[in-house]
Amino acid sequence: MSEARGSGAGAGGPAREVGGGTSAGAGGTAADDAAPVRTPVRRGPGGGGPFGGAGMPAEKSKAFGPSAKRLLGRLRPERALIVVVTLLAVVSVTLSVLGPRMLGSATNLIFAGVLSKQLPAGETQAQVIAALRASGKSSQADLLGGVTLTPGAGIDFTQLSVVLTTVLLIYIAASVFSWAQSYLLNGVVQRTVFRLRGDVEDKINTLPLGYFDTMPRGELLSRVTNDIDNVSQSLQQSLSQIMTSLLTVIGVITMMFVISPLLALIALVTIPLTLFVTTMVAKRSQKLFVAQWKHTGTLNARIEESYSGHALVKVFGRHREITEVFRQKNDELYKASFGAQFVSGIIMPSMMFIGNLVYVAIAVVGGLMVASGSLSLGDVQAFIQYSRQFTQPLSQLGSMANVLQSGVASAERVFELLDADDQIPDPVPAETPAGDRGRLVFENVSFRYTPDRPLIDDLSLVALPGQTVAIVGPTGAGKTTLVNLIMRFYELDSGRITLDGTDIASMTRDDLRGRTGMVLQDTWLFGGTIHDNIAYGNPAATEEQILAAAQATYVDRFVHSLPEGYDTVLNDEADNVSAGEKQLITIARAFLAQPSVLILDEATSSVDTRTEVLVQRAMSALRADRTSFVIAHRLSTIRDADLILVMEAGRIVEQGTHEVLLAAGGAYANLYNAQFAAALSD
Structure with a gap:
């Protein structure tokens, strides 16, 4: 196999981890050796497992500005296209802003035509106005003074059609440019999120295993x-809207001042009111959005944990407790989500209220200006349209605040993952062992998960090629930790481990794990055929080699009882085959990998006694000329080991063969006798 898709990926780099792929299996938390981790697992009161809480308190939001700036900074590779998008937006908005002014001209033509029909033909406009003033109709004279017309001419439909056609073409062109802008911006956002997802995937492959133990x-x-999808949606919605809204506000303000500075000043009252309302709401909603996405992650962790341990929940009758905890977490998410959406939702109604007040003020003042002849009816109509165009983008900017804050809150959580400390990089240049024998030497190795809790201290041992080294001891003695150090899932505090004379710290992790095979008690199979799961151990293997591995590990015996044989598709949980059959498939995978060093962590715990005997025989052939480490609780399975190491509190307290250790009457003899005494007692 070429990569540990489960914990190996998390531990950074390819590995022949052909058994379990979970962080529990490879991270010092296996069932037989629950080693402590460097940082306590944050799973709320009650710890992990199906019955432990997964809740974490909602963190306070970080600085919005730096996080938003960092998120926008990820658009930098697309800056050329962003310039094009901006230019398209400027053209589109400019054309859209010109539309109301042109429609105002059409209104003036219609209004002037209607008025001219009511006036006697043959007179000039000046004569009509003078006659009205002479008769005491000053208001009507002022109204006519604000309009350009020819008495008795009626509506000029030719000129009106030209104006309306021009407006139609302007709006069509604005829509085309707006569509082009949206199309290009969509590509910018999706490529940015694509790179973000790639960075997250790369980051996961460089994180140390300890990170997954705490997450x-x-x-x-x-x-x-969820968070990356929310970032994508937020950028998609907010970038285009914010850009268009800002340009619209600038264009509309310009046109409003061109038409009437007085009405423009009235309309500008909305800006400070809008900024005040948006700022007040944003301060509160940002914290609520962070809490919302935090509770979303907590609830997902809860659901995943409960689903994974569903059978265990049923066995212990804890479904009511699980349901109650789910309801509690779901209620917390509901309250956070409701609060975030409600508070941020206040922005739009507030903006509409302010806009309506300004609309009324403009309509009243504009009407008076038309009556006085200082402004044409078409200009007032255009200004009212501009006031709508002005308040609408302000309202949109306010509504985009909650979308943007939600996206930044999610981005902060993604950035926390990207900012986590990487594992120690591989050395450059790296060393490669001269041979491929599998001679493994521990030289004064010391390691601890936390500084105040020693685990392995000054350990030395030599495992020769072809030897089977069994590791036994009570839970927490450091057995699984020992093999995790061989795989470099964790780095040593002191001392060194050599493989065929080369310090494993001077090798690349790919090279080291490519020479190491691991079969764990916690089996890991992916959704695919049995054939594909076996071939995972060596993608370059031939069909004959895959079949030989299956026959050697007795997979071939039960496969033919399945309807599709080797083409039987395993589901995501691989629960359509038994636990023992899953274990055999992982062992077949190890056979196919042909590693120099083989690690078996309770690898036969899930098979029946008869199958275990057969597998033990097959293991003997696999271990030939290879160094093998076998972690076992059933001491009867390691009687034939060349060397048995007895560990207590991270130290090797005894070592020797089965017969020698029994004769010594020490720790191993006590373990062996206690195991069989317990069996007789039962």
């Missing part, structure tokens, strides 16, 4: 899926 799986999945 609930559902929480991590929520950041990789």
Whole structure:
């Protein structure tokens, strides 16, 4: 196999981890050796597992500005297209802003035509106005003074059609440019999010295994899926809207001042009111959006945990407790989401209220200006349209505030993942062992998960090629930790480990794990055929080699009882085959990998006694000329080991063969006798 898709990926780099792929299996938290981790797992009161809470308190929001700036900074590779998008937006908005002024001209033509029909033909407009003033009709004279017309001429439909056609073409052109802008911006956003997803995937492959020990799986999945999707939607909605709205506000203000500075000043009253309302709401809604997405991740972790341990929940009759905790977490998410959406939703109605007040003021003052002849009816109509165009983008900017804040809150969570400390990089240049024998040497190795809790201290041992080294001891003694150090899932505090004379710290992780095979108690199979799961151990293997591996590990025996044989598709949980059959498939995968060093962590715990005997025989052939480490609780399975290491509190307290250790009457003999005494007692 070429990569540990489960914990190996998290531990950074390809690995022949052909058994379990979960962080529990490879991260010092296996069932037989629950080693402590460097940072306590943040799974709320009650710890992990199907019955532990996964909740974490909602964090206070970080600085909105730096996070938003960092998010926008990820658009930098698209800056050339962003310039084009901006130019298209400027043209589109400019044309849209010209439309109302042109429609105002059409209104003036219609209004002037209607008025001219009511006036006697043959007189000039000046004569008509003078006659009205002479008769005491000053208001009507002032009204006519604001209009250009020819008495008795009626509506000039030729000129009106030209104006309306021009307006139609302007709006069509504005729509085309707006569509082009949206199309290009969509590509910019999607490529940016594509790179963000790629960065997250690369980051996950460079994170140390300890990070996954401290991060609930559902929480991590929520950041990789929900949060990134929310960032994508937020950028898609807000960037185009904010750009268009700002340009519209600038264009509309310009046109309003051209038409009437007085009415423009009235309309500008909305800006400080809008800024005040938006700022007040944004301060509160940002915290609520962070809480919303935090609770979303917590609930996902809860659901994933409960679903993974569904059978265990049923066995212990804890479904009511699980349901109650789910309801509690769901209620917390509901309250956070409701609060965030409600508070941010105040912006739009507030903006509409302010806009309506300004609309009324403009209509009253504009009407008076038309009556006085200082402004034409078409200009007032255009100004009212501009006032709508002015308040609408302000309202949109306000409504975009909640979308943008939600996206930035999600971006912060993604950036937290991207900012996590990477594992120690591979050395450059890296060393490569001269041989491929599998001689493994521990030289004064010390390691601890937390500084105040020693685990392995000054450990030395030599495992020769072809030897089977069994590791036994009570839970927490450091057995699984020992093999995790071989895989470089964790770095040593002191000392060194050599493989065929080369310090593994001087090798690349790909090279080291390419020479190492691991079969864990916690099996890992992906959704695919049995054939594909076996071939995962060596993608370059031939059909004959895959079949030989299946026959050697007795997979071939049960496969033929399945309807589709080797083409039987395993579902996501691989629960359409038994636990023992899953274990055999992972062992077949290890056979196919042909590693120099083989690690078996309770690899036969899920098979029946008869199958275990057969597998043990097959293991003997697999271990030939290879160094094998076998972690076992059933001491009867390691009697034939060349070397048995007895560990207690991270130290090797005894070592030797089965017969020698029994004769010594020490820790191993006590473990062995206690195991069989317990069996007799039962």
